[in-house]
Amino acid sequence: MRRRRPEHVPSRPTWRCRNCGARWPCGAAKLRLLRQYRGDRVALLVHLATLYAQADAQLGDTSSAVGLFDRFVSWARVRGQEAVRVPSREPDRDGAGA
Incomplete structure (x- = not known):
């Protein structure tokens, strides 16, 4: 009987692929x-x-935050659409935050 290889799913909290070890999503x-x-x-x-x-x-x-957004989300957007901007973690000028 062949042993199944693990799926390419994230290992938390490292967010590396359980199968290949690359940054998830691989x-x-x-x-x-x-x-x-x-x-x-x-x-x-x-x-x-x-x-x-x-x-x-x-x-x-x-x-x-921008690097993670690119890694997790922006690769999946429809071609030809503008990229979504990631809100900054820095507070706004009025101090309210993003």
Whole structure:
């Protein structure tokens, strides 16, 4: 009997792929997600944004918010659309924050 290799899913709190050890989502995970959410890009982006928020909370200051956003969300946007801007973590000029 063949032993199944683990899926390309994140290992938390490091957010590395359990299968290949690359930063998640790795290439294989991206392909799987695109297949899984084929025809519903909005649902894919909502799912990725949720994971981005969880990773941001777990990774803390080890990664910039923009870098994590690019890693988790911006790769999945529809081609030809403008990239979404990530809110800054710095407070606004009036001190209210982003």
